[in-house]
Amino acid sequence: MNAPASTPTVFDVQRIRADFPLLSRTVHGKPLVYFDNANTSQKPLSVIEAMNAHYRQHNANVSRAVHLLGEEATAAYEGARDKLAQFINAPSRNELILTSGTTQATNLVAYSYALPRLKPGDAILTTVMEHHANIVPWQLVAGRAGATVKAAPINQRGELIVEQYIAMLTPEVKLACVTQVSNVLGTVNPVREIARECKKRGIPLLVDGSQAVPHRPVDVQALGCDFYALTGHKMLGPTGTGALWAKREHLEAMPPFFGGGEMIREVRFEGTTFAEVPHKFEAGTPNIAGFVGLAAAIDYYQSVGFDAIHAWEQQLLAYATERLSEIPGLRIVGEAAEKEAVISFLIEGAQATDLATLLDLQGVAVRSGHHCAHPLMQFFGVPSTLRASLAFYNTREEVDEFIVALLKVRKLLM
Numbered sequence: 001m002n003a004p005a006s007t008p009t010v011f012d013v014q015r016i017r018a019d020f021p022l023l024s025r026t027v028h029g030k031p032l033v034y035f036d037n038a039n040t041s042q043k044p045l046s047v048i049e050a051m052n053a054h055y056r057q058h059n060a061n062v063s064r065a066v067h068l069l070g071e072e073a074t075a076a077y078e079g080a081r082d083k084l085a086q087f088i089n090a091p092s093r094n095e096l097i098l099t100s101g102t103t104q105a106t107n108l109v110a111y112s113y114a115l116p117r118l119k120p121g122d123a124i125l126t127t128v129m130e131h132h133a134n135i136v137p138w139q140l141v142a143g144r145a146g147a148t149v150k151a152a153p154i155n156q157r158g159e160l161i162v163e164q165y166i167a168m169l170t171p172e173v174k175l176a177c178v179t180q181v182s183n184v185l186g187t188v189n190p191v192r193e194i195a196r197e198c199k200k201r202g203i204p205l206l207v208d209g210s211q212a213v214p215h216r217p218v219d220v221q222a223l224g225c226d227f228y229a230l231t232g233h234k235m236l237g238p239t240g241t242g243a244l245w246a247k248r249e250h251l252e253a254m255p256p257f258f259g260g261g262e263m264i265r266e267v268r269f270e271g272t273t274f275a276e277v278p279h280k281f282e283a284g285t286p287n288i289a290g291f292v293g294l295a296a297a298i299d300y301y302q303s304v305g306f307d308a309i310h311a312w313e314q315q316l317l318a319y320a321t322e323r324l325s326e327i328p329g330l331r332i333v334g335e336a337a338e339k340e341a342v343i344s345f346l347i348e349g350a351q352a353t354d355l356a357t358l359l360d361l362q363g364v365a366v367r368s369g370h371h372c373a374h375p376l377m378q379f380f381g382v383p384s385t386l387r388a389s390l391a392f393y394n395t396r397e398e399v400d401e402f403i404v405a406l407l408k409v410r411k412l413l414m
């Protein structure tokens with residue numbers, strides 16, 4: 001539940017902000033207010049420096065070289081896998097496939113898990129509130145197999161209608177998917193309950209954790225899902241990093257998706273044998289420096305602590321929601337009972353893109369558009385929304401500056 005806006009807890013946000021070099025820059029001559037965190041987060045110095053140190057001191061390819069640099073690079077890369085596994089409480093580090101992000105993770109499941117199993121008449125279940133990364137890969141493989149993609153509905157507050165999701169878990173459904181947190185609405189979905197229902201019916205569940213991991217501690221074992229996809233750049237890490245966690249039984253049964261170096265045991269023209277999981281899914285040279293940075297991002301989260309992060313973000317969410325609600329003609333899209341600090345909204349008589357462009361001139365970075373969620377826009381009957389997405393390094397003062405800027409640009413467009 002959201003904390004009341006009037007009772008801020010002590011949280012040294014200025015000390016935290018000092019760790020993020022980009023936050024002190026100006027934009028169009030104005031101090032930056034960065035409220036586009038659901039798109040990508042900013043990076044603390046420790047992440048930037050970890051990558052810098054990797055290239056300055058340890059750069060080599062992984063898993064191949066016997067020289068010291070190769071050993072150091074391999075240890076750093078595999079150390080990131082350990083850290084990520086521990087971060088989401090995976091039962092084993094070997095169940096964690098390092099990917100370029102959530103998109104690669106969902107595509108891996110689509111082509112390597114779903115496609116070989118799907119038969120004509122089968123279905124994959126997703127929801128109306130998903131990011132395209134949790135819709136389009138399913139459509140691509142369903143189309144090849146003569147299967148379909150079904151979407152569970154949501155209500156006007158932007159909450160999943162869980163009874164209907166459960167009712168749609170019929171025998172032809174071979175994979176169920178849901179986002180833990182909506183990138184547009186901030187809605188937190190009841191993943192544990194959904195996972196319980198999937199389990200009863202023997203249907204594997206994939207959870208898109210892209211927007212959950214930056215805000216709350218994740219425990220894939222407690223969630224009870226089969227697959228969990230995440231992306232690194234929204235959680236203080238570099239772009240081009242992410243992961244798929246999957247239960248070992250699924251990974252063992254899945255054929256490799258990409259072929260090439262690093263994923264084989266022996267290659268012969270008569271037939272090739274593959275490396276053990278997770279390596280059979282990691283063909284080619286990975287983003288070694290990126291994962292060094294992601295490991296530093298996890299250290300950073302752990303040094304601040306998710307209790308403090310979540311409490312602060314919930315205060316900011318409550319405060320920003322309260323301030324936005326004072327603006328005449330403003331409608332918040334997404335009013336779920338449980339939300340992360342993401343607020344989509346519309347202002348009567350003004351285009352979202354015009355507002356975002358003018359806000360940028362005031363130093364305020366928000367996103368406008370469909371947020372890679374066309375079906376959700378269709379549900380609400382709008383082409384786009386404006387989205388302010390907050391992080392734990394944002395402040396109440398920035399919310400105030402955002403509101404002042406919004407009132408100003410609204411006036412210009414009226």
Ligand code: PMP
Binds near residue numbers: 131181
């Ligand atoms: N799912 C959700 C909910 C997202 O917000 C995003 C990123 N906007 C993605 C998936 C895709 O992540 P990436 O582009 O990093 O693969």
